[in-house]
Amino acid sequence: MQIISAQPTHQSQGDIEKTAAETAARFQTKDATENVETPWNEEFLVAFSPDDPENPLNWSNKLKWGVTTAVASTGFIRIMVSTMMAPAIETIAKELHMTAIESTMALSVYVLATALGPMVIGPLSEVYGRKSIFHVTNIWFLAWNLICGFVHSKGLLIAARFLAGFGASAVFSLAYGVLGDVWPPERRGRSLSLYLLIPLTGGAVGPIIGGFIVQYSTWRWMFWSTAVFQGVLELSSLMIFYESYAPVLLRRRAEKQRQETGDSRYYAEIEKRESGRSTAWKIQRSLTRPFRLLMFHSIIQMEAILEGINYGLLYFTLSSFSTLYVNAYGESIAISGLHYIAICLGELIGSQICGPVMDYLFTRLKSRDGSTRVPELRIPLMLPGALLTPIGFLLYGWSARYHLFWLVLDIGAVLLALGMQVFDTTLRAYVMDAYAEHISSASAATQVLKSLLAFAFPLFSDSMYQALGYGWGNSLLAFLSIGITVPSICILWYFGARLRARLPSSY
Known part of the structure; x- marks a missing residue:
C-alpha cells in the first residue's frame, strides 16, 4: 500500500476568497497582456518595397554611376599619392638628410596607415552612414597631404604621410561598401571593373608625374598639386554623392x-536589433566588428592572407621598378617613371576583362551541390590570375638578370599586374557576396594584413635583389605567390560553402 503525504486541506473562508481573487487577477492580467500589441509589430516595420525609388539598388543608372564616379575619383588620387614619391625617394633623402631606410619609410608609412584607418572608418560608415564619413575623411586627407609639401624635417614628413594615409584609407573600405549598396550581385563584376578603371591608373600616373616634377621642379609640388586636385574633387562630390547605406536610410525614414x-510604433530593423543599447555600445560593437571578423571568420582570414601577399608583392615591384631602369639601363628618373605604365596597363586589362567574365560565369555556372548565384561561383576565375602572376614575375626577373630589351621586362610587369588584378577583383567580389550587410567592415578586416605587407615588403627589396639578383629574387616571389594562391583556391571551392555556413553572424 502506497502512502501519500499531503498538506492539510482545510482552509479558512478568508484564505479561500484571497486565493480566488489572486487567481482571477492573474488570468485577467494574462488576457490583457495577450491583447496588447507587441512593441515590434511587423505592421509598423519600415522597409523598402521591391520598386522603392529610395532603395539604392533601385536608383537610376545615372545616380548609381554618379556615386561610383565619386568614390572612384577619390580612389584615384589616394592611390596616386601613395606611389608618387617612388621616383623622388633619393632626392627627398638628400634634402632632408634621410637614410635609405628612412626615405623608404616615408613612402611605405602611407600604406601602413591604410592598415589602421579602415578598422575605424569602415565600421563608422555603418553607424553614421557613408556620406558623412566620406566627406570628413576627404578633408582630413587634404589637410595632411598639403602639410607634406611644407615639411623641413624627416620626422614631420613621415608623420604627415602617416596621417594623410589614415584619411586616404577610407576608400579601401568605404568604396566597396558603396558599390555593394547600389549594385546587385549579378552586376558586381561590371561595377567593380568600371570603378577600378579610374583608381588603377593612379598607381602608374603617380610615379610618372612624380618623376617629371622632381626633374623639372621641386618635389614639394607633388603634394601641393594633389592637394589642389583633392579640393576640386571634394567640392564636386558634394553634388553627386548621396547616402547609400540602406540600414541608415531606413532608420531615418522610421524617425x-x-x-x-x-x-x-514605426521602427527600422536596425532599431529593433539595437533596442535598449546605448550609443557607446553601438559604436563599440561596430568598431570591434573588423577585429571579430578577422579573428573568428575563416573566410576573412583567407582573403586577408591572399590579398596581403599580392599587395605586398605589388609594392615590392613598385619600390624597385624605377631604380632598376636608372641603374641597369641608364635612364633618367623621369623616363624610368614611364615604365610604371606597364604595371598600370596590366591592372587595367585585368580589371576590364575580369568584370564581364565574372558576371557571365556567375549567372551561368552551378556550384558543386547544384546551387546557383552563390559566392563560390566567383572562385573559378581566380585560377587564371593565380597562374599569370608567377609567369610575369619569372619573365620580369630573368629579363632583368640578362639585361634583355626593356620591352620584355615591361611585358613581364604587365602579366604579373594582370594576374594580381584578376585574382584580387574576383576575391573581393566573393567576400562582398558573403558579407552583404557589412561589406565595409569585411573590407577593413582584410585591409590590415594587406597594408602591413605592402608596408613591409619594400623595406627589404634592395637587400633581396643584392643577395639573389633579379632572376632568383623574382623566382622566389613567383614560388611564394603560386604556393599560396592555388591551394587556397582549392580550399575555397571545395569547402567555402561549409565554412560560411558555420560562421557566426557578422553583426
Missing part, C-alpha cells in the same frame, strides 16, 4: 514617420 504621424 521621419514617427515624427510626422506621432506614432512611436
